[in-house]
Amino acid sequence: MTRPLRRPGLAKWLADSNDVTQMFLAAGQIPDLINMAGGLPDPETWPVSDLSRLATRAITEHSGEALAYGPIEGLAGLRDAIATRFSAPGLRLGRENVLITTGGMQALDLIGKVLIDQGGLIAAQSPAYLGALDAWKPRSPTYRPMRVEAADFDPTAALRDAQFGYVVPNFSNPTGRLVGVEDRRAFVAAAEATGTWLVEDDPYGTLYYDGAPLPRMLTLSGRDEPVYDGPIIYLGTLSKELAPGFRIGWVIAAPDMIRALVSAKQGSDMCTSGLCQRIAQDAFAAGLTERILPQVLGLYRSRRDALCAAMNRHLDGLFSWEIPTGGMFVWATALNPALDTDVLLREALAHKVCVTPSSVFDPEGRDRRSIRINFTLNAPDKLEEGARRLAQATRAALGA
Numbered sequence: 001m002t003r004p005l006r007r008p009g010l011a012k013w014l015a016d017s018n019d020v021t022q023m024f025l026a027a028g029q030i031p032d033l034i035n036m037a038g039g040l041p042d043p044e045t046w047p048v049s050d051l052s053r054l055a056t057r058a059i060t061e062h063s064g065e066a067l068a069y070g071p072i073e074g075l076a077g078l079r080d081a082i083a084t085r086f087s088a089p090g091l092r093l094g095r096e097n098v099l100i101t102t103g104g105m106q107a108l109d110l111i112g113k114v115l116i117d118q119g120g121l122i123a124a125q126s127p128a129y130l131g132a133l134d135a136w137k138p139r140s141p142t143y144r145p146m147r148v149e150a151a152d153f154d155p156t157a158a159l160r161d162a163q164f165g166y167v168v169p170n171f172s173n174p175t176g177r178l179v180g181v182e183d184r185r186a187f188v189a190a191a192e193a194t195g196t197w198l199v200e201d202d203p204y205g206t207l208y209y210d211g212a213p214l215p216r217m218l219t220l221s222g223r224d225e226p227v228y229d230g231p232i233i234y235l236g237t238l239s240k241e242l243a244p245g246f247r248i249g250w251v252i253a254a255p256d257m258i259r260a261l262v263s264a265k266q267g268s269d270m271c272t273s274g275l276c277q278r279i280a281q282d283a284f285a286a287g288l289t290e291r292i293l294p295q296v297l298g299l300y301r302s303r304r305d306a307l308c309a310a311m312n313r314h315l316d317g318l319f320s321w322e323i324p325t326g327g328m329f330v331w332a333t334a335l336n337p338a339l340d341t342d343v344l345l346r347e348a349l350a351h352k353v354c355v356t357p358s359s360v361f362d363p364e365g366r367d368r369r370s371i372r373i374n375f376t377l378n379a380p381d382k383l384e385e386g387a388r389r390l391a392q393a394t395r396a397a398l399g400a
């Protein structure tokens, strides 16, 4: 007798795993593939010997924190370090404003649990981060797309009646675009005027290649209160600043929001790894993230330039794109409206190169005109060859 494993719930998840997901899974098996699809840092940037020293110290000298179950909200010392790091004139943060999460992804998941009613409305920057769409899928939300760069974009109308707004203001994933400072101010004013929570997801906030960082919406929303109580739910992560394997992220928000998220986290993983938290705390205290940043910026800036130069050589006339001033991605839109970028992915894999098609960043899966290209993982010669293969694949997808 066969066991009835295919319950309706399982069937739904399997059905939702679409063609693009299947193609990505298949991509892992292709030898000599040039992978420009992920959002992956270059392992060369990881300060391995410093981290191994910190890991040894965490286990030998702080085993009570590193190896035991810890507080749900995170180690007090790490929460304090984050509160200090993000405090600014007019923005007073205390430990009660900070929750440590298991990566930025867990923060997105907890926000979904706390804030989204079944079928609720989310105002999300469009196109939107795939991980956020995945995290919120179980609540089957409806999306109001926010095209922040459109001349007639009105943040107050966008946030009104939404359960929350979701923005990646620094070098959005997928488009690499920066939300300007006036738009940030307008978002904060709109969140206050409408009484809507606004999630500021900021994994790329340190990766500015061409200028000084713009103020965070969190900072702009500070009102000199004794303890921050504003509408921004700020999400940070160590993934791009240090290494993604630590799975250390944090939420900064009003104390009530933090308490609600803590209660959701209790039912999720009880606490984030104490070992990783203790390493993060000591890495901050030793200034490790600041110390490696210039090298990381130098490496990624030169790769951004290498990819854009290669795209000029190979993809001019096929796509249009803007040169991003930070982050990890170039967003390229096909000039020929007949190009379907899901079809392009299939051709790209046949040509041993992988990029991410725009359909996965659209909750409806309808946007088939663009691709996201990562430039941080591969050396310049690979980026050059990847762009060349992508041009061949594009011509094949167009039947040219």
Ligand code: PMP
Residues within 6 Å of the ligand: 039, 102, 103, 104, 105, 106, 129, 131, 168, 173, 201, 202, 203, 236, 237, 238, 239, 244, 248, 249
């Ligand atoms: N938000 C955005 C916009 C991201 O690009 C990422 C990483 N790809 C995350 C959140 C989550 O990162 P992590 O879980 O590694 O902290």
